[in-house]
Ligand SMILES: Cc1cc2nc3c(=O)[nH]c(=O)nc-3n(C[C@H](O)[C@H](O)[C@H](O)COP(=O)(O)OP(=O)(O)OC[C@H]3O[C@@H](n4cnc5c(N)ncnc54)[C@H](O)[C@@H]3O)c2cc1C
């Protein structure tokens with residue numbers, strides 16, 4: 001293996017692959033910093049073949065590559081061991097195949113979720129991805145992150161919606177898994193492996209989704225409830241009655257809990273469910289369900305690296321107690337998905353961060369939960385694993401990373417247990 | 420497992436005939452007790468098959484009573500380098516549980532406890548030998564159920580469902596097994612117990628549960644599973660639509676999907692299947708009908724009724740000659756009876772039948788149905804079709820008599836041609852039954868060498884010595900005693916890419 005440390009030599013070789021339009025000018029490179037590290041070069045390939053060549057070259061030269069989509073979730077992960085090339089995927093933004101009557105679509109990974117949904121909306125369809133900043137978030141980044149938000153109850157997790165995938169392996173080979181039919185058990189379901197892998201196993205270049213119809217009518221309402229217990233109780237009741245809930249989440253910023261719910265379906269079902277919800281809300285808190293004009297964006301401000309955001313997963317039955325324990329640490333905002341047992345808590349990042357971290361880890365452990373540092377100034381990442389949790393299957397994860405990426409080409413060190 | 424569905428079994432000179440090494444047997448007996456190790460040929464006979472036409476005898480069968488024992492059995496197998504094949508109920512339809520020569524079969528029949536039903540978090544924790552239907556039964560008192568409902572649900576096990584990523588009529592709306600398994604405990608090839616995944620949402624780490632589901636017992640042995648339960652829907656309506664022609668029914672399916680309606684279930688039976696059913700249980704399907712569709716919609720009252728109206732309108736537009744609705748559980752049960760009895764009924768038409776499991780994009784359904792009939796006609800074989808039509812998943816059942824070896828050969832060849840036709844219209848060779856022995860040599864029809872090599876990375880990460888269910892999923896090497904050889908020369912004739 002030749003080791004080339006000269007950025008100029010790397011640059012020339014990459015220039016040959018992606019052409020001048022595929023190299024991001026030096027003065028724009030600051031935008032590609034990850035945890036305080038800057039890449040030597042930023043490339044924007046325009047085709048799967050170019051991605052394959054870039055990765056193949058990086059692998060041969062022992063370089064570290066980090067894929068970039070919209071960059072909305074780059075704060076998540078451990079500090080990379082090595083970062084030479086930023087691989088901006090956003091020029092791969094073509095629809096490869098859309099067969100509306102089959103309810104399937106294949107798109108390139110750099111397509112933004114908003115573009116994708118807009119195209120589908122014209123056919124009365126949508127894909128079950130609902131990331132907070134859809135105009136920036138890309139399909140590839142959303143899959144590689146693999147977190148479901150408030151829409152998970154109805155639409156499920158991104159893993160449940162993908163039926164086929166094409167990736168570039170860490171040695172540059174192109175491989176696919178799954179297909180374009182909605183039901184398929186031929187071969188191992190490798191789609192699952194790439195979802196949530198944060199770009200540490202392969203670069204996602206294409207994905208095929210099954211689609212769902214756009215609901216004919218939808219209404220958003222908010223109910224204000226005095227306690228977490230009441231808000232979670234109401235959420236649970238809605239779940240058990242199987243009301244057509246498209247999205248559901250709870251927000252708290254020191255005052256009462258606000259349970260926000262989007263009902264979607266046929267007009268008859270939505271208006272009848274709205275009545276049921278309103279009656280339930282009165283029963284729970286005496287307050288009625290207030291209509292909202294639009295779906296508020298969860299943690300709606302764009303990601304600011306200077307904040308501390310923690311993500312908690314517990315069994316839904318333990319969520320209330322866990323949220324109560326976290327309030328003692330005085331977060332400025334908490335957003336919870338009561339049906340899933342997931343919560344996000346946010347603090348302005350200050351000197352007290354290590355303290356908050358320590359107490360939060362303790363609190364969550366009491367409820368057998370998992371705490372992930374979702375976002376924080378990178379100096380606090382030093383010397384710790386932001387994923388907190390060591391999965392019991394960590395040895396197998398390590399083995400998989402080793403076999404997929406023996407040279408540590410892709411996002412080395414970013415994943416769970418610094419894989 | 421009773422062979423009520425009448426698939427043919429043939430003997431192949433593949434059973435283990437070499438000397439039995441008693442030493443590994445003694446090691447196994449020390450773990451599970453003498454009683455739970457079977458090695459007499461007559462005892463082994465009950466374990467040589469699944470619901471396909473393949474058979475082969477193992478060296479021994481072990482029936483462990485706990486996850487720890489499974490792990491210890493794996494350690495023994497590892498020490499002696501003996502392959503291991505896990506076995507649930509043996510209802511598999513791709514030869515997955517058919518033992519390879521001289522292997523140890525681990526039967527999960529004693530691992531049949533439901534360990535926990537947690538209604539607050541809508542979870543069930545079960546052992547792998549638990550029958551699918553028993554999970555829903557145990558959850559019913561809490562108003563919950565387990566959604567994946569393979570037609571074999573009264574006989575098949577959760578372990579087998581996980582290994583095959585089993586589907587069922589209601590998977591159209593709720594997804595297959597993979598969407599309902601949150602975590603599994605496995606015994607690895609090295610004999611360690613390990614939990615994968617987590618009942619907690621968004622637990623960080625590679626989604627190893629996701630790759631174990633559908634891995635056909637080739638990566639690890641499932642010893643416990645955490646399953647997601649769902650609340651029962653408040654309103655369910657079943658619609659039976661009767662058509663004169665299969666084309667009209669297929670068009671109605673495409674029409675429903677294209678309209679953006681996702682029913683809970685959307686099943687189809689063609690004329691031969693209807694005839695069989697009527698001769699068997701009198702489900703009230705007109706025997707001269709070309710096809711029936713069985714459609715179920717559910718949700719809150721308004722949702723179900725709205726969708727039912729739309730579905731009925733589309734079926735009428737496609738010339739449905741009769742439409743019946745079921746609202747009460749009894750009415751619905753009556754409409755479903757014919758579908759549920761379909762495979763059992765086919766046994767009346769011929770001594771044996773061979774079930775295929777192709778999938779096509781849903782718009783290609785009318786075209787592929789036409790091709791299925793055409794191909795079978797060419798081979799002079801009768802076919803009865805039962806389809807999870809809403810998913811584009813077809814089960815042509817080719818009828819034959821296994822006492823005629825020439826017929827068996829024709830059936831396998833005909834089946835291969837049908838699957839190839841599915842692939843050619845953008846589909847796949849298995850929707851829910853798995854690749855197993857049966858279809859492994861067709862894998863290169865849909866996957867490139869690189870695709871398969873990446874799958875091998877996964878296999879080797881888990882099982883570098885290829886001890887777990889060898890000879891499954893991956894295309895066969897050219898060894899003369901290989902069980903899949905007859906298929907291989909057939910596939911070779913179907914195209915050069917049929918072999919790697
Ligand atoms: C409160 C909250 C709610 C959310 N709700 C939802 C939701 O409902 N549904 C949902 O789907 N998501 C949801 N998300 C997460 C969402 O997935 C991400 O915010 C976003 O979609 C990431 O997209 P991106 O293009 O900006 O990725 P980036 O920030 O660019 O990348 C994210 C990660 O993926 C890697 N990556 C990027 N592109 C690729 C590629 N092509 N191949 C391999 N790796 C790649 C990067 O290296 C990085 O590690 C939620 C997040 C939060 C905080």
Ligand SMILES: Cc1cc2nc3c(=O)[nH]c(=O)nc-3n(C[C@H](O)[C@H](O)[C@H](O)COP(=O)(O)OP(=O)(O)OC[C@H]3O[C@@H](n4cnc5c(N)ncnc54)[C@H](O)[C@@H]3O)c2cc1C
Pocket residue numbers: 424469470504505506507508509510511512514515516527547568569570571574575576577578579580581582583584585586587588635636637639640641642762851852888
């Ligand atoms: C009449 C009939 C109807 C059917 N209908 C359907 C249907 O609607 N949908 C559908 O999907 N399938 C259907 N099937 C196929 C079959 O029932 C399923 O594939 C089922 O999941 C197999 O379960 P089993 O317990 O019988 O597994 P087996 O046949 O015993 O084994 C199947 C595979 O699972 C592996 N395995 C078993 N237990 C474990 C374990 N604990 N750990 C790891 N691997 C394990 C075996 O090694 C083998 O590879 C039907 C079969 C019949 C006979």
